[in-house]
Amino acid sequence: MLTDSAKDMGDGNAFLxxxxxxxxxxxxxxxxxxxxxxxxxxxxxxxxxxVEAAPELGITHLTLFGFSSENWKRPEGEVGDLMGLLRLYLSKEVRGLHRNNVRLRIIGDRTRFSQEIVTLIEKGEDLTRDNSGLQLSIALNYGARMELVEAAKTMARDAVAGKLDPDGLDEERFAGYLLTSDLPDPDVLVRTSGEQRISNFLLWQCAYTELVFTPVLWPDFGREALSQALVDYRNRDRRYGGL
Structure with missing residues (x-):
């Protein structure tokens, strides 16, 4: 995991x-x-x-909460519609992402998705794996508590197998068990529609993330709203517990 103070990537470019x-x-x-x-x-x-506006605004990593592990509780018809939109997005948009040097990755539990969707996810990730532009992550069937529990299970198995010394566990090594192990922590978390909660999203990763809540509903959210959120963020004084 890249820490909050590690503001340079391997190639020397600042990330956001x-x-x-x-x-x-x-x-x-x-x-x-x-x-x-x-x-x-x-x-x-x-x-x-x-996604199109992000690189123009200096964003190097973009993580979108697309479908939570709790969203399965919605009416069956609505869930079916969402799955249909997901299949359409993965079928129609991935090649455009690839042409624009965007790397796509999906974080979350894939076991509840149809094999067709899982295959589309795998193809999209494979196609864009080496792209060096915007790093786009979409959280699907994702819940942060679930992520932490699964990380704890894997650590326990590694400890039993002698692969992990519990006394040697620290925050950085723990983060290596998370779904976002190769991503920097978010600098800013934006929630649209006026709600002011983080809804079980990236709980570990957002320990020092700046929160921006906007009344703009997601279907009306675009480049201008994203730019305004970044203005809000950049006017913050990030001290990470210091003075």
Missing amino acids: HVAIIMDGNGRWAKARSLPRTAGHKRGAESVRAV
Whole structure:
């Protein structure tokens, strides 16, 4: 894991990691007397707009909360629509990401997805693996508590197998067991739609992350809103517990 103080990557370029909780699709649709599906479709367009704008705004890492492990509790029809949009995104957008030198990775538990979706994920990750531009991570069937529990299980197995000395465990080594082990911690976490909570997203990684809450609903979120969030972030004084 790259620490908060490690602001340079291996090639000497400063990084900026932005994480976004994409919220408000349903409210956007309801305000227009449209089905929730319409909000999700419009939200997918916002994903494209933000991914395109990110490099222009100096963002090197972008992590989007696409589908939480709790979202399976939604009505079956809505979940089916979301899975359909996911298949469409992975089928239609990945080659565009590749052309623009974007690396795609998916973090989360893939076991509940259909084999078709898992295959599309694997193909997208393989195609873009060597790309050196924007590092795009999308959290799907992800929950931070689940991530921490799974990390603890793996550590316990390694300890039993003699691969890990518990007394040698520190924060950096623990972070190596997380799904984001090769990513820097987020500098800023943006949540759209006016809600002010982080909803079980990147709990470990966001220990010193700046939080920005915007009333803009996700389907209306684009380059301008992202730029404004960065202005807010850059006006903060990040002390990491110091003076």
